Amino acid sequence: xxxxxxxxxxxxxxxxxxxxxxxxxxxxxxxxxxxxxxxxxxxxxxxxxxxxxxxxxxxxxxxxxxxxxxxxxxxxxxxxxxxxxxxxxxxxxxxxxxxxxxxxxxxxxxxxxxxxxxxxxxxxxxxxxxxxxxxxxxxxxxxxxxxxxxxxxxxxxxxxxxxxxxxxxxxxxxxxxxxxxxxxxxxxxxxxxxxxxxxxxxxxxxxxxxxxxxxxxxxxxxxxxxxxxxxxxxxxxxxxxxxxxxxxxxxxxxxxxxxxxxxxxxxxxxxxxxxxxxxxxxxxxxxxxxxxxxxxxxxxxxxxxxxxxxxxxxxxxxxxxxxxxxxxxxxxxxxxxxxxxxxxxxxxxxxxxxxxxxxxxxxxxxxxxxxxxxxxxxxxxxxxxxxxxxxxxxxxxxxxxxxxxxxx
Amino acid sequence: xxxxxxxxxxxxxxxxxxxxxxxxxxxxxxxxxxxxxxxxxxxxxxxxxxxxxxxxxxxxxxxxxxxxxxxxxxxxxxxxxxxxxxxxxxxxxxxxxxxxxxxxxxxxxxxxxxxxxxxxxxxxxxxxxxxxxxxxxxxxxxxxxxxxxxxxxxxxxxxxxxxxxxxxxxxxxxxxxxxxxxxxxxxxxxxxxxxxxxxxxxxxxxxxxxxxxxxxxxxxxxxxxxxxxxxxxxxxxxxxxxxxxxxxxxxxxxxxxxxxxxxxxxxxxxxxxxxxxxxxxxxxxxxxxxxxxxxxxxxxxxxxxxxxxxxxxxxxxxxxxxxxxxxxxxxxxxxxxxxxxxxxxxxxxxxxxxxxxxxxxxxxxxxxxxxxxxxxxxxxxxxxxxxxxxxxxxxxxxxxxxxxxxxx
Numbered sequence: 001x002x003x004x005x006x007x008x009x010x011x012x013x014x015x016x017x018x019x020x021x022x023x024x025x026x027x028x029x030x031x032x033x034x035x036x037x038x039x040x041x042x043x044x045x046x047x048x049x050x051x052x053x054x055x056x057x058x059x060x061x062x063x064x065x066x067x068x069x070x071x072x073x074x075x076x077x078x079x080x081x082x083x084x085x086x087x088x089x090x091x092x093x094x095x096x097x098x099x100x101x102x103x104x105x106x107x108x109x110x111x112x113x114x115x116x117x118x119x120x121x122x123x124x125x126x127x128x129x130x131x132x133x134x135x136x137x138x139x140x141x142x143x144x145x146x147x148x149x150x151x152x153x154x155x156x157x158x159x160x161x162x163x164x165x166x167x168x169x170x171x172x173x174x175x176x177x178x179x180x181x182x183x184x185x186x187x188x189x190x191x192x193x194x195x196x197x198x199x200x201x202x203x204x205x206x207x208x209x210x211x212x213x214x215x216x217x218x219x220x221x222x223x224x225x226x227x228x229x230x231x232x233x234x235x236x237x238x239x240x241x242x243x244x245x246x247x248x249x250x251x252x253x254x255x256x257x258x259x260x261x262x263x264x265x266x267x268x269x270x271x272x273x274x275x276x277x278x279x280x281x282x283x284x285x286x287x288x289x290x291x292x293x294x295x296x297x298x299x300x301x302x303x304x305x306x307x308x309x310x311x312x313x314x315x316x317x318x319x320x321x322x323x324x325x326x327x328x329x330x331x332x333x334x335x336x337x338x339x340x341x342x343x344x345x346x347x348x349x350x351x352x353x354x355x356x357x358x359x360x361x362x363x364x365x366x367x368x369x370x371x372x373x374x375x376x377x378x379x380x381x382x383x384x385x386x387x388x389x390x391x392x393x394x395x396x397x398x399x400x401x402x403x404x405x406x407x408x
Numbered sequence: 409x410x411x412x413x414x415x416x417x418x419x420x421x422x423x424x425x426x427x428x429x430x431x432x433x434x435x436x437x438x439x440x441x442x443x444x445x446x447x448x449x450x451x452x453x454x455x456x457x458x459x460x461x462x463x464x465x466x467x468x469x470x471x472x473x474x475x476x477x478x479x480x481x482x483x484x485x486x487x488x489x490x491x492x493x494x495x496x497x498x499x500x501x502x503x504x505x506x507x508x509x510x511x512x513x514x515x516x517x518x519x520x521x522x523x524x525x526x527x528x529x530x531x532x533x534x535x536x537x538x539x540x541x542x543x544x545x546x547x548x549x550x551x552x553x554x555x556x557x558x559x560x561x562x563x564x565x566x567x568x569x570x571x572x573x574x575x576x577x578x579x580x581x582x583x584x585x586x587x588x589x590x591x592x593x594x595x596x597x598x599x600x601x602x603x604x605x606x607x608x609x610x611x612x613x614x615x616x617x618x619x620x621x622x623x624x625x626x627x628x629x630x631x632x633x634x635x636x637x638x639x640x641x642x643x644x645x646x647x648x649x650x651x652x653x654x655x656x657x658x659x660x661x662x663x664x665x666x667x668x669x670x671x672x673x674x675x676x677x678x679x680x681x682x683x684x685x686x687x688x689x690x691x692x693x694x695x696x697x698x699x700x701x702x703x704x705x706x707x708x709x710x711x712x713x714x715x716x717x718x719x720x721x722x723x724x725x726x727x728x729x730x731x732x733x734x735x736x737x738x739x740x741x742x743x744x745x746x747x748x749x750x751x752x753x754x755x756x757x758x759x760x761x762x763x764x765x766x767x768x769x770x771x772x773x774x775x776x777x778x779x780x781x782x783x784x785x786x787x788x789x790x791x792x793x794x795x796x797x798x799x800x801x802x803x804x805x806x807x808x809x810x811x812x813x814x815x816x
Contacts, residue, residue, distance in 0.1 A: 017513075018468065027600050031582075033779035036758060040521040040777050041495065041514055043682055044666060045458045047597050050450070050648040050675060052656045052665040052683075057649075060426065087449065105425075106449055113448040174439075189455050192435050240458040244465070253462035260451060261458045273460070274451055350444060369448050371441035 010147045010202035014238045016042070016265050023264060045261055058107035070099040073392035077101075080385050084378065085351060085368045087112055088277040092363040093393055095285055097278070111258060111274040112367040115348025118259075118273040119224045121247060121283060123307075123333025126162060126227050127291075127299035128246045134234040137162065144230045147202070152210040153226055160214055161223045162332045163311055168210040170220045174349060174373040180208070181221060188272075189262045200264040201225055217315040217330055221270035224333065228269035239267035250295035251282040271348070277365045280354055284363035287344065287356045303332070307344055308358070310336035323376065324383055337383075341390055349373040355386045360393040418555045418610035422646045424450070424673050431672060453669055466515035478507040481800035485509075488793050492786065493759060493776045495520055496685040500771040501801055503693055505686070519666060519682040520775040523756025526667075526681040527632045529655060529691060531715075531741025534570060534635050535699075535707035536654045542642040545570065552638045555610070560618040561634055568622055569631045570740050571719055576618040578628045582757060582781040588616070589629060596680075597670045608672040609633055625723040625738055629678035632741065636677035647675035658703035659690040679756070685773045688762055692771030695752065695764045711740070715752055716766070718744035731784065732791055745791075749798055757781040763794045768801040 011022055017038035025035035030046050039046060058064065063078075070091065071077055078101065081089055087106045091099040102108060114121075129135040135144070137159040142149045144158075156166045171179035185191045187204035198204040208222055228239040235242050240259050248257055257279065260272035286292070287307065291299040311331030321328045327338025337343040341359040346352070351368030364386055370378050419430055425446035433443035438454045447454060466472065471486075478499065479485055486509065489497055495514045499507040510516060522529075537543040543552070545567040550557045552566075564574045579587035593599045595612035606612040616630055636647040643650050648667050656665055665687065668680035694700070695715065699707040719739030729736045735746025745751045749767040754760075759776030772794055778786050 027598075031598075031781070033777075036779075037493070037495070037777040040758070040775075041518050041682075042458070043521050043668060044452055045456050048453050048455060048669050049666040049680075049682070050453045050646070050669045050673070051652075052648055052667055052681070053652040054656055054661040054664050054687075056657055057652070085445070087445070110449050113451050190435075190439075238458070240460055241465075244459075244461040248460045248462055249464055256462050257460035258452060258457040259460055261456050265458070267458060272457075274449075274457070275460075279462075350448070367448075369441070369445040371444075373439070 010200075010206060013202065013264060013266065014232055014236060014241070016045070016238070026263070044258075045265060055109075058102060058105050058110065060105045063104050064100065064102040064107060066100045068099055069396045070389065070392055073395050074388060077385075077389075080381075084366075084382055084385065085370050086366060087369055088365065088367040090277040090281050090365040091389060091393070092281045092285060094361050095288075097281075098393075098396075100277070102277075108278060109255065109276060111255065111276055113271075113348075113352075114273045114275065114280065114346075114354075114367075115271045115350060115352050116221070117280070117346035117348040117352045117354050118269060118271050119221075119333045120346030120354060121243065121273060122224050122227050122231075122269045123162060124283070124286070124299055124303075125231055125242060125246050126158070127303035127332065129231060129234055131300045131303065135230060141226060141230065144233045145226070147206055148226065148229075151206050152208050152212045153205070155212050156214060158227075158230065161226050163217070163315070164219055164223050164330060165214055165217055165312070165315055166210070166220070166223070167213040167216060167218055168208055168220045168222065170208060170210070170218075170222060172219060172221065184221065187262065188266075188268050189260060190268065190272075200262045201266050201268065202229065202264065205229065215312075215315060216317070217311070217319050219319070219321075219330075224270035225266075225268070227333075228267065232266075238265065239269055243267070243273075247283070247298055250293035250298050251279070251286065252294040253279040253282060255279055277367055280367075281363050281365045284354050284356045284365065288358060288361060288363065307332050307334045307336070308342060310338060310344075313338070320376070324380055339387070341387075343387075343390075345386075347379075351378060351382055353382065353386060357386075357390040357393075360390045362390060362393050364389050418608075418614060421610065421672060421674065422640055422644060422649070424453070424646070434671070452666075453673060463517075466510060466513055466518065468513045471512050472508065472510040472515060474508045476507055477804045478797065478800055481803050482796060485793075485797075488789075492774075492790055492793065493778050494774060495777055496773065496775040498685040498689050498773040499797060499801070500689045500693060502769050503696075505689075506801075506804075508685070510685075516686060517663065517684060519663065519684055520760075521679075521756075522681045522683065522688065522754075522762075522775075523679045523758060523760050524629070525688070525754035525756040525760045525762050526677060526679050527629075527741045528754030528762060529651065529681060530632050530635050530639075530677045531570060532691070532694070532707055532711075533639055533650060533654050534566070535711035535740065537639060537642055539708045539711065543638060549634060549638065552641045553634070555614055556634065556637075559614050560616050560620045561613070563620050564622060566635075566638065569634050571625070571723070572627055572631050572738060573622055573625055573720070573723055574618070574628070574631070575621040575624060575626055576616055576628050576630065578616060578618070578626075578630060580627060580629065592629065595670065596674075596676050597668060598676065598680075608670045609674050609676065610637065610672065613637065623720075623723060624725070625719070625727050627727070627729075627738075632678035633674075633676070635741070636675065640674075646673065647677055651675070651681075655691070655706055658701035658706050659687070659694065660702040661687040661690060663687055685775055688775075689771050689773045692762050692764045692773065696766060696769060696771065715740050715742045715744070716750060718746065718752075721746070728784070732788055747795070749795075751795075751798075753794075755787075759786060759790055761790065761794060765794075765798040765801075768798045770798060770801050772797050 030039035257275035259267040311329035346354040438447035665683035667675040719737035754762040
């Protein structure tokens, strides 16, 4: 009964398969017809699965190091990668892989959790649906999702949510069990749930309150899940399907990506995507190609330009981001460093970066597993490392040019 | 505390990563260091994930039908496939794909749950470890797993378990909530668990009782999980890793396979593997190639011959299998039909088959989602369909030979 009420309160949602009943299948019904027809080929959505690898795993003793020219300009690069808990580093320049590093036990075909870099991918999907005329940035959230009308999201526009400029009672302290972010995790299947928790992410979002004042940046993961809910409403697709249709099928990805799903099957848009470093770099490359992927346009040049233009700097007063990036801002689910190189980036806790440096025509992916979720010193150091890569690419470019001149 | 006791009672088990503490990580600890370093690249083992496909999904309206010559000999084949809830049919002859069928919404790159065909794959792993001298078929189970010494498995040998010739109190009625098979499911994460359930599959296995009389065939899924436990003990690998090392990395698989895991990370050996139809056919092809895979030997010719030779027919008195297959038997986790064509097969509930027909030098994979788990009439019909495919291949072979003679 509890489940039925929750579904009624936040539904309808896209069905897991055509004709599936609301909320079906569950852990207790997936083996029954007609659910079994879908479940037998989607079992990883119902319960945990391990991979049985078709190839030998990456060596647990040795890293994969192909730092090439970059290592000659940055001789301490590998050491800095190791010290910053790097699982993967990948550098693209002019669309080509020019450096890669994988820690022992992790390799180019292995997927890694993106944490909040997932948010930046969601931003691109919203852009695609705005380009298609399906979403109006100036429309109110509740025009698409009336179920949010008793929450703090009654009033704000899609653009407000994209830019995280809404005042919400939401403690983003990842290590505090009483925080909203942990309650969010529990509703979304990221932690064991308690009796009093909302049934799923949709239901959790409807509980959020706050003044709702607009115009001041407040980083709040719930915003991204609201965007994913809007995407489902206007596309009729599950969020995981929308990611495939509007993004993943267009970037010439080597591998499928994955996204964690809650008990209702809703993808965890704010942090649940896993993919390989190489495939993530392909997403970054879109920003350098005016939104054009090898498999077709993802978003308009206009949308890309708006990301690079950055967000409202006045909104950032007091935000911790500007301690490291004094001219920084946030827009459309991307961080804009405000650096003279014109860098924009996705950032995830524990040290994930999708770093786009237009000055070097370069994308750098860094996937890490810092011991702590959020740590100013580590952000500072990784930021310096990523900047140094850009400068090194400038130098390497000059050297290559010089060496060409020498041989010419 | 409950967890700690359970782990102590059945452990140690292979760690999920080098240095991981017993039973770690869990749903509540995967985000913490040092667990996060492993968990960020293995999140599907901790919570459910959906696929974000890199390519467009199979059409939900149209099947993929490449039945080729087979359709000319069996004009009603497609209709019979549809009527028997077939998700995929694949026919290899002399190692080449000669016919394929996929229902609407399912395709050649999609994985399908194998159910008890998983058992036959486990049998091959045991064979590999017997060949390597790591397992002695005549040794007692408890020589490898002393934790089973208070269970019905105190006494039987590895060979008894391989051949399922142990009398166990175990109701294999998949639809009875009071049955042992449902309790097994709950301990293994296949159903929601109850307070009184054992914590994981290992703990469940230690609870099984019975007379333990030997020599009469009794189909019991628990046997396979005991074999997987033995495999972990002698290899030092997790069962999912052992499947990769001894089988999946040697068959030139197109795709990784997956296996469901319980809260301790133990793969569900008796039924939890998912893979594509093409990759499963590659496993069958091993039986026609004396155990040699394209990536190296999996099992000895001797082991393959023992499978084709069949099991103890006297043990089968009263078994339901001999209603359809009067000369049938079971050995080393494979069904031997006793048919003059020399067929052996893996069989899963809801209609999965890995059917090896040496007379036609052929492997047929049929993956279905029958509405019921086990149904004599459907078994009868699928058996006839699979036999008819073999006869059709004989004819097609003759026709091809004839047509070659004509052109010659």
